[in-house]
Amino acid sequence: MRTIQPSYTLQNPFPWYDAMRSASPVRQDPNSGMWMVFGYDGVQRTLSDFRAFSSERGRPRGENAQTALSSSIISTDPPRHRQLRSLVEQAFTPRQVRALEPRITELVDELLSQVERTGSMDFVQDFAYPLPVIVIAEILGIPAADRDAFKRWSDAVVTGDQSGSREMGAYFARLIEQRRAEPADDLISGLLAAQVDGEHLDTQELLGFCILLLVAGNETTTNLLANTLLCWQDAPDAYERVRADRDLLPSTTEEVLRYRSPVQSMYRVAAQDVNLEGQVIPEGSPVLTWIGSANRDPAQFPEPGTFDPARSPNRHLAFGNGVHFCLGAPLARLEASVALGAVLDRLPNLRIVPGAVLEPIPSQIVYGVRRLPVLFGQ
Numbered sequence: 001m002r003t004i005q006p007s008y009t010l011q012n013p014f015p016w017y018d019a020m021r022s023a024s025p026v027r028q029d030p031n032s033g034m035w036m037v038f039g040y041d042g043v044q045r046t047l048s049d050f051r052a053f054s055s056e057r058g059r060p061r062g063e064n065a066q067t068a069l070s071s072s073i074i075s076t077d078p079p080r081h082r083q084l085r086s087l088v089e090q091a092f093t094p095r096q097v098r099a100l101e102p103r104i105t106e107l108v109d110e111l112l113s114q115v116e117r118t119g120s121m122d123f124v125q126d127f128a129y130p131l132p133v134i135v136i137a138e139i140l141g142i143p144a145a146d147r148d149a150f151k152r153w154s155d156a157v158v159t160g161d162q163s164g165s166r167e168m169g170a171y172f173a174r175l176i177e178q179r180r181a182e183p184a185d186d187l188i189s190g191l192l193a194a195q196v197d198g199e200h201l202d203t204q205e206l207l208g209f210c211i212l213l214l215v216a217g218n219e220t221t222t223n224l225l226a227n228t229l230l231c232w233q234d235a236p237d238a239y240e241r242v243r244a245d246r247d248l249l250p251s252t253t254e255e256v257l258r259y260r261s262p263v264q265s266m267y268r269v270a271a272q273d274v275n276l277e278g279q280v281i282p283e284g285s286p287v288l289t290w291i292g293s294a295n296r297d298p299a300q301f302p303e304p305g306t307f308d309p310a311r312s313p314n315r316h317l318a319f320g321n322g323v324h325f326c327l328g329a330p331l332a333r334l335e336a337s338v339a340l341g342a343v344l345d346r347l348p349n350l351r352i353v354p355g356a357v358l359e360p361i362p363s364q365i366v367y368g369v370r371r372l373p374v375l376f377g378q
């Protein structure tokens with residue numbers, strides 16, 4: 001998909017967003033023919049108006065791992081979307097999420113205890129990645145011995161690696177059949193037992209749920225945690241402010257979500273001819289909404305290029321908008337609250353290794369780095 005101009009870089013796409021948004025917040029890419037939306041109002045509408053912008057149309061179909069996500073809630077429109085979402089929402093109610101806090105606190109303690117005396121760590125590999133993966137794996141009921149491959153599988157989905165996606169699909173297909181034969185107290189078993197209008201989910205829909213929850217549960221929180229450190233590097237005064245005043249931690253997290261959004265873009269298809277910001281997008285056209293650009297729109301956010309840990313209001317679109325608002329947002333916020341609070345308490349003088357070369361995740365969809373070497377202590 002050739003939608004990116006030479007001035008775009010994965011590590012710092014924000015100047016490109018600014019230029020595109022200023023020139024024309026809605027435009028058609030001359031190379032790919034894809035329509036791209038950069039302004040806050042346009043992105044908000046594209047994400048929320050499912051009658052005009054479909055999440056389902058144009059998605060690949062078939063019985064394989066690559067197309068399983070097309071059967072999940074992220075790739076369906078109402079009314080089917082509401083039916084599917086209602087099933088998994090039961091595992092992510094505010095009460096259910098709050099009940100996970102003791103386990104999240106325990107995991108944070110275990111992970112930090114392994115590194116806090118060393119004075120250095122890879123923040124992604126040693127902490128930001130394993131924490132949310134263990135949490136979502138336990139929700140799904142995945143054995144601890146099988147978690148080592150999760151990072152590779154998750155990366156495969158966001159980077160388009162088909163071999164890794166096939167491997168993950170085969171694994172979840174086997175696990176679903178195991179739970180079908182021997183149900184357990186986990187989300188996969190619950191989804192197997194659930195019914196929509198008297199019908200059980202088919203294997204492809206179950207596979208889509210598993211892949212979506214693993215990838216979303218990993219990528220969003222992992223990158224939220226690591227991007228917090230990148231924001232603190234950009235604005236060291238913000239780091240000192242939150243160290244001195246922990247009441248700023250919730251708004252700090254929201255500002256990270258805005259300033260370095262873990263999800264930078266989402267895909268839609270025009271379900272009809274749509275007039276968006278004066279541009280007519282023909283029915284059937286592919287549309288790419290740049291969430292990362294919308295969250296830097298000066299029409300919505302004063303001084304959008306400044307990281308402000310006390311920013312209010314902060315109506316960012318990092319978790320989407322409308323019926324597709326991220327199901328796991330409460331869990332991601334809880335994990336960030338517990339994890340970052342402990343990091344501030346136990347890793348003093350935290351800083352990224354000077355001169356470290358940071359490799360961005362090779363994706364236009366998610367935003368983060370593969371590794372993040374840090375120092376702390378004296």
